[in-house]
Amino acid sequence: MAEPRVVPCSGKRDEKYEPIVFREFFGNSHPVELEIGCGKGKFLVARAIGNPGTNFLGIDRVSKFMNIGKTRAQKRALPNIRFLRAEGKAFLTEAIALGSVSLFHIYFPDPWPKRRHQVRRVFTSELLVLLHARLVPGGLVEIATDDKDYFVAMKKTIAATVELWENVCETVNERILDGMNKTSYELKWAAEGRPLFYAELKKR
Numbered sequence: 001m002a003e004p005r006v007v008p009c010s011g012k013r014d015e016k017y018e019p020i021v022f023r024e025f026f027g028n029s030h031p032v033e034l035e036i037g038c039g040k041g042k043f044l045v046a047r048a049i050g051n052p053g054t055n056f057l058g059i060d061r062v063s064k065f066m067n068i069g070k071t072r073a074q075k076r077a078l079p080n081i082r083f084l085r086a087e088g089k090a091f092l093t094e095a096i097a098l099g100s101v102s103l104f105h106i107y108f109p110d111p112w113p114k115r116r117h118q119v120r121r122v123f124t125s126e127l128l129v130l131l132h133a134r135l136v137p138g139g140l141v142e143i144a145t146d147d148k149d150y151f152v153a154m155k156k157t158i159a160a161t162v163e164l165w166e167n168v169c170e171t172v173n174e175r176i177l178d179g180m181n182k183t184s185y186e187l188k189w190a191a192e193g194r195p196l197f198y199a200e201l202k203k204r
């Protein structure tokens, strides 16, 4: 399985990401879906099984749980899915070509509820600008969270970039895309009866 070289460098971060050419990385020109913060990769593996004509890339900054997804995919010899340990924004900036991704999945990102920790949140207007530039025309961003305050903040962030999106829709307790497959956190929070908030952005 070909993986881009991770090159140590000095400075704040200890990793630099090589640009990925999806045609070489996956060995074909199928559309690519990318999940940021994929955790155990449960959703992405199920989606890869159900969509053999699409390529899937899961990234997470922690490899421990992601390796569970990697093992699941390897056991099934799935040709259309890869996992990489990477930090979302830096990886998008350095490794992902403009106009190359058909769909981004961002499910249950860490909510960082304490005000002083909220700067650590991954869902920012900077992220949305990065995603928008890397989507194909008409590409989608799918979002979910169980944290109402975070969802309110997400909607403010989306409103701040509204000119980028042709269409924005939101639901509660109802997946917008692929209701058949759920993430690990989605199943956990649904079992606890928490309300789940979803949004979908379509690139203008």
Ligand SMILES: C[S@@+](CC[C@H](N)C(=O)[O-])C[C@H]1O[C@@H](n2cnc3c(N)ncnc32)[C@H](O)[C@@H]1O
Pocket: 036, 037, 038, 039, 040, 059, 060, 061, 062, 065, 086, 087, 088, 089, 106, 107, 108, 109, 110, 122, 183, 184, 185, 186
């Ligand atoms: C609450 S878990 C959700 C996992 C999965 N999406 C799910 O729904 O089951 C959040 C995940 O995001 C990852 N994560 C947090 N910040 C990240 C970042 N900046 N870049 C990549 N992954 C990140 C964490 O390591 C963790 O696996």
